[in-house]
Amino acid sequence: MNISRFALCETPFYYYNLTLLQQTLDSITAATADSPNFHVHYALKACVAHEVLQIIAQHGFGADCVSGGEIEMAHQHGFAANDIVFAGVGKADWEILRALDLGIQCFNVESLPELEIINELAARKNLVARVAFRINPNVDAHTHAKITTGLNENKFGLALEDTLPAIRRAASLTNIQFIGLHFHIGSQITKLDSYRELCIRINELQSSLEEEGIFVPTLNVGGGLGVNYTAPDTEAIPDFASYFTIFKQELQLREGQSVHFELGRSIVAQCGSLISRVLYVKEGHSKRFVIVDAGMTDLIRPAMYGSTHQIDNLSHPEAPKASFDVVGPICESSDVFATDYVMPTPQRGDLLAFRSAGAYGEIMASQYNCRRLPGHIAE
Numbered sequence: 001m002n003i004s005r006f007a008l009c010e011t012p013f014y015y016y017n018l019t020l021l022q023q024t025l026d027s028i029t030a031a032t033a034d035s036p037n038f039h040v041h042y043a044l045k046a047c048v049a050h051e052v053l054q055i056i057a058q059h060g061f062g063a064d065c066v067s068g069g070e071i072e073m074a075h076q077h078g079f080a081a082n083d084i085v086f087a088g089v090g091k092a093d094w095e096i097l098r099a100l101d102l103g104i105q106c107f108n109v110e111s112l113p114e115l116e117i118i119n120e121l122a123a124r125k126n127l128v129a130r131v132a133f134r135i136n137p138n139v140d141a142h143t144h145a146k147i148t149t150g151l152n153e154n155k156f157g158l159a160l161e162d163t164l165p166a167i168r169r170a171a172s173l174t175n176i177q178f179i180g181l182h183f184h185i186g187s188q189i190t191k192l193d194s195y196r197e198l199c200i201r202i203n204e205l206q207s208s209l210e211e212e213g214i215f216v217p218t219l220n221v222g223g224g225l226g227v228n229y230t231a232p233d234t235e236a237i238p239d240f241a242s243y244f245t246i247f248k249q250e251l252q253l254r255e256g257q258s259v260h261f262e263l264g265r266s267i268v269a270q271c272g273s274l275i276s277r278v279l280y281v282k283e284g285h286s287k288r289f290v291i292v293d294a295g296m297t298d299l300i301r302p303a304m305y306g307s308t309h310q311i312d313n314l315s316h317p318e319a320p321k322a323s324f325d326v327v328g329p330i331c332e333s334s335d336v337f338a339t340d341y342v343m344p345t346p347q348r349g350d351l352l353a354f355r356s357a358g359a360y361g362e363i364m365a366s367q368y369n370c371r372r373l374p375g376h377i378a379e
């Protein structure tokens with residue numbers, strides 16, 4: 001990071017390390033090189049910074065979108081239409097129509113009413129929509145409740161036992177082509193055994209569908225691979241080799257079957273930091289507060305998920321260490337980045353970096369309190 005340049009920048013802002021992004025993408029490419037039937041789609045919702053998207057598209061990844069806006073973003077950044085998939089429980093008519101016009105690869109369908117509407121809208125345009133059904137495999141991802149999605153009682157997807165009737169219904173609709181099954185069990189998954197469990201469920205489901213004479217061309221195993229938030233420098237690139245090895249070993253693939261992955265966080269989290277300036281150091285009675293110019297409006301993860309980010313003092317990394325609560329200026333008591341956090345003692349004007357903020361950081365920023373949205377630098 002070129003901190004002398006940062007000194008002239010308006011804070012807060014996001015900083016993206018594009019070299020690390022390239023290395024991360026190369027690591028994924030290397031880990032899947034021996035599996036030509038593996039296709040990785042980037043989940044746009046993690047980060048859509050222009051430079052970041054451009055590099056991911058140039059790397060030949062597909063795009064996993066959850067809104068018409070994201071489909072537009074992917075399209076504008078050079079992702080091929082037939083590499084775009086569209087997920088989400090509440091696809092609006094205009095979003096479905098736009099996706100049909102572009103000729104995207106697949107709709108990941110999450111309910112039967114949605115299937116009927118896609119069929120109807122496709123019929124109106126004389127097109128056939130390719131669909132995959134999102135199934136809840138009932139696998140516990142052992143992650144935060146707000147980011148667990150693969151359990152049965154969940155707004156996402158269809159229950160396991162509804163798979164066969166859904167596929168039958170799809171086969172009876174003239175403007176629908178069934179091309180696969182989709183699973184996404186959660187986010188920030190660090191227990192890789194959850195993926196092993198997912199593979200077992202998929203194998204069982206596949207066998208039972210085969211008995212009914214059904215072949216599933218594409219298996220989409222979702223995303224969710226976690227990153228190391230506590231020690232980003234020791235694990236700047238997630239262990240993609242171990243992650244993909246599980247699927248290579250456990251998934252019982254059929255001839256001609258392809259496997260899709262939808263990674264978001266693990267691709268972009270470590271390459272981004274939120275850079276903020278210290279406004280005040282306030283001496284409380286039992287605590288000391290570092291008040292910074294970034295708030296939950298710039299990085300909501302701590303307030304929303306109780307997550308933690310490593311905080312570096314870029315201006316005085318060698319200052320004596322002490323314990324602080326690091327807080328933002330927003331009028332909400334949840335606007336706290338860290339409590340009792342030991343760091344090099346900051347002073348007014350110091351630049352701090354909130355690390356591992358590339359995923360679900362800038363894209364989740366809001367203007368609450370009439371604040372300006374943070375900008376970004378990518379280099």
Ligand SMILES: *Cc1c(COP(=O)(O)O)cnc(C)c1O
Nearest residue numbers: 043184187223224262263264265
């Ligand atoms: C959010 C999401 C992803 C990406 O999740 P990460 O944890 O960022 O890898 C993939 N697929 C679907 C359907 C999602 O909703």
